[in-house]
Amino acid sequence: MSTERTTTDNAFSYHLTRILDAPVGRVWQAWTTPEQYARWAYAAPGSVEMDVRPGGAWKATMVTPGGEFPLTGSYLDVAENRLLVVGMDVPGKPEPSAMTVELDEEGGRTRIAVRQTCDTAEERDMTEQGSTMLLDSLTAFLAEDA
Template identity: 80%
Template structure:
């Protein structure tokens, strides 16, 4: 399973595409259920809260491999169950949230194409966000491959 990377030259945007061996409903639940999300998204136990609806808030504390903890907050801007999540991520010192778009496209009964997009303010922000998103997709892929419960 590989990730297709599309980063336009001179752009502060990126797009990652990956096909997962799981139906869209299962991918959706992994991304929108606090207990499941915490298991694959490097979140501290008990730190994930999700109100998955337009305007609903979310929060999680990410734990880095060296033990660092980073609290994250935001809100859902657009929600289409099993198809689309547009997620606003609060950025300290900035009036507007960073926006990440997650699209799910079911391919047959048991495969889902995931497209993750984000536009950032700088090349450095884009590179960091893209690295984090790649780690998220890696964690999600492993979680689903290990037989995530329905």
């Protein structure tokens, strides 16, 4: 399964699209249920908290080869089974960094689109790589849970 990348007018933005072999409701649950999210999104078990509604907070501790990193943020926009706009708190930035996740049903499968605008090319490259890894892990999680 490949990821489609679209270049945007803003040189510091990315847009990834992928077709997942799962219905929209299943993909939505993977993104919005703490236990499921922790299983595929590199989060420490028990560290994920989610209040999935506009203005609701989330937090997770991400586990990487370099150690554990606590993350926090809020949901900027939510439309069940269709849209999540996730704000991520970034130290030193007055506004959260927003990542948009859109879901569309396509014959029992789901087209997922992830996009984000960053401040620099380096930040864009790092967050795009992280989003690609998340999509890879989500794809594997959905396949094993099928």
